[in-house]
Every structure is written in structure tokens, then in C-alpha cells.
Amino acid sequence: MTHINVLDPSASPLDYYGYELRRYREAAGLTQKQLGGIINYTGSLVGQIETARKLPTVEFSERVDVALETDGMLSRLLGLVLRSQLPAWFQQIAELEARATEICTFHTHLVHGLLQTEAYARAVLGSMDRSNLEDRTAVRLARQRILGKDEPPVLWAILGEAVLHQEIGGRETMRGQLVHLLTSEKDPRVNIQVLPYRAGAHAGLQGSFDLFHFPGDPAIVYTEGYGMGHPTANPETVRDCSLRYDHLQAAAMSIKDSAELIRDVMEERYGEQHTMA
Structure with a gap:
């Protein structure tokens, strides 16, 4: 006799x-295996998602919706599901991203999560911990759905200019990331500026x-520390950071x-013609 894990739908997204x-x-009168065959996934994966042991993806959700x-x-529902998988301390920030009409970011050492490629995000998230890396990467990339609303x-x-030179994930990953940044050139809603080294203090x-x-x-x-975030609406702090x-x-x-500098660094540092000694 097959024992079916009965989920409590109120337990989590x-x-x-x-x-x-x-x-x-x-x-629809389908078994897990039959549904899997229709959407080109295994019945086992369907079962894992039905029992909340595996995260669904955008492609999986779209195929099931059609089938x-x-x-x-x-x-x-997927956006809520993926947002709920973010670290507890970051979930509030993802909600702020989803509600905001304007987001202004300044980063000194890495590309902001809303602009990261899959390979770059995987390299960042896997630098110290590679457990559940594919799921954690998918969850991070899901935040970018707000840009397609x-x-x-x-x-x-x-x-910061250092972001362009800090080789995260290898040359191919960095080239792909810089190419991705350049795709925003014709999008008036995504504006990227580089703070050059020569800016000094x-x-x-x-x-x-x-x-x-x-x-x-x-x-x-919002500012971030090790394993924690610090959002505040304190008027004085907001005024200070807005001025900054x-x-x-x-x-x-x-x-x-900025686009020209990104393109130059991409070709000179990560171009296909560049070879390592």
C-alpha cells in the first residue's frame, strides 16, 4: 500500500x-508519472514537488499550468514560494524590492543580486557553502522577476570599478556577467553607473x-552585515543616505x-583573445 504524504497547505508557501x-x-485524473511524461519531467520530480521536498522552477510551473x-x-504562486526560501533575515528586503517603485543601490565589491547572471550568482553563493546550491541560486534569481513586471x-x-575586476567564478562567468550588464543600455528603467578608481575619496x-x-x-x-540585514525608515538616516x-x-x-568602461574591461580582461600564462 502506498503511503501518501499529506501536506498542510497552511504550513508554508x-x-x-x-x-x-x-x-x-x-x-485531471493523472498519475505523477503521467503528468511527468506530458511536461517532460520525471514522475519522481513531480512527487518531490508535491511533497515539498523540491523547489519548483519557472519552466516547471509554466508547463504544469498549461498541461x-x-x-x-x-x-x-511561484514568486511567493521562492521568496519564502530566502534567508529569514532577507525576506523583508525581497518584499521591499517587490513593492518599490524606485531602487537605488551602491555596491563596492560585487554586482547587485537583481543584476546577477546565474553563473555569477552560483559562484557568489557557493564561495563558502555549496549545499543546496542550485535551489539557492534559483531563489536569488527569482528576485529578478520584479524587473519583468x-x-x-x-x-x-x-x-565600484573594483566590481568589474574582481574575478568571481572565472573569466567566462565574468565575461557573461559584464555582457549582461551591458544589456541594460537601452532600458531606461535599468541604469548602471561605475564609480571609477579615480574618484578617490x-x-x-x-x-x-x-x-x-x-x-x-x-x-x-538597507545596509547589510554578516548574516543579517538592517532596514530603517529613520528620517535622518534616509536623508543622509539620499544625500550620499x-x-x-x-x-x-x-x-x-560606464557602459564603455564595462565593455573595455570585458574585452581586455575577459576577452576570448586573452590567454593565461
Whole structure:
């Protein structure tokens, strides 16, 4: 006799997803193996997702929605599922990203998560801990779904020049990451500026930070430490960081010149013609 793990759909978004997947599948009169065959996945994977032992992906959700005629329900639920898998201390920040109409970021040592490629994100997340790396990478990349919304936020990203030179994941990964940054050139809602070495002392020497702006609500500043985040709506802190950001934008290269520098570093440092001794 087969024992079926009965999920409590109120336990978590992942449990709710698994519960609904099973409900839709059984209503269609399909076994896990049969559904897997239709969507080109194994029945075992369907079972793991139904029992909340495996995270669903965008592709999986879209295929199931079509196969089971769910009117896109699982795809809509996926964002909540993946956000719930973020570290507890970061979940509030992902919610701020999803609600903000404008996001201003300044990072000194790595590309912001909203702009990372899959390979770059995997290298960052796996630098000290490779457990569940594929799932953790998928969860990070899921945050980028906000940039594809019907009304996405305006993203301003200032990167320290060192970000372009810090070789994370190897030359191929870095080249792909810089190519990805350049894809924003024609998108007025994604604006990337580089703070060059020649800027010297600047307003961001105290460290990286993000500013979130909302319609009708106070702005929020977010800074990050080891294994913890610090969001605050303290008016004095927000004013100080907003002023700092204005000065950083003034000291940074223009969007056009930043793209040219990114392209130059990409070709000179990570180009295919470059060989290691």
C-alpha cells in the first residue's frame, strides 16, 4: 500500500504549492508519472514537488499550468514560494524590492543580486557553502522577476570599478556577467553607473547600501552585515543616505561612459583573445 504524504497547505508557501499541484493533477485524473511524461519531467520530480521536498522552477510551473489548465495559478504562486526560501533575515528586503517603485543601490565589491547572471550568482553563493546550491541560486534569481513586471521599478545601480575586476567564478562567468550588464543600455528603467578608481575619496566609503522608494510611503535604507540585514525608515538616516547617493551619482561616470568602461574591461580582461600564462 502506498503511503501518501499529506501536506498542510497552511504550513508554508511551498507546502501550499505542492498541495495545489497534487489537487490539480488528481482532478485531471493523472498519475505523477503521467503528468511527468506530458511536461517532460520525471514522475519522481513531480512527487518531490508535491511533497515539498523540491523547489519548483519557472519552466516547471509554466508547463504544469498549461498541461492542467490552471489559468497560470502555479506560475503566480511561484514568486511567493521562492521568496519564502530566502534567508529569514532577507525576506523583508525581497518584499521591499517587490513593492518599490524606485531602487537605488551602491555596491563596492560585487554586482547587485537583481543584476546577477546565474553563473555569477552560483559562484557568489557557493564561495563558502555549496549545499543546496542550485535551489539557492534559483531563489536569488527569482528576485529578478520584479524587473519583468508590467510596471517594473526604476533601478539605479552604482558599482565600484573594483566590481568589474574582481574575478568571481572565472573569466567566462565574468565575461557573461559584464555582457549582461551591458544589456541594460537601452532600458531606461535599468541604469548602471561605475564609480571609477579615480574618484578617490567618495561619499560611499562607509560601505554599500540600498534605497527603496514607494508611492505614498517613507523611503527605506538597507545596509547589510554578516548574516543579517538592517532596514530603517529613520528620517535622518534616509536623508543622509539620499544625500550620499546624490554625491555618488555625481562622482560616478555617466551611463554611456560606464557602459564603455564595462565593455573595455570585458574585452581586455575577459576577452576570448586573452590567454593565461
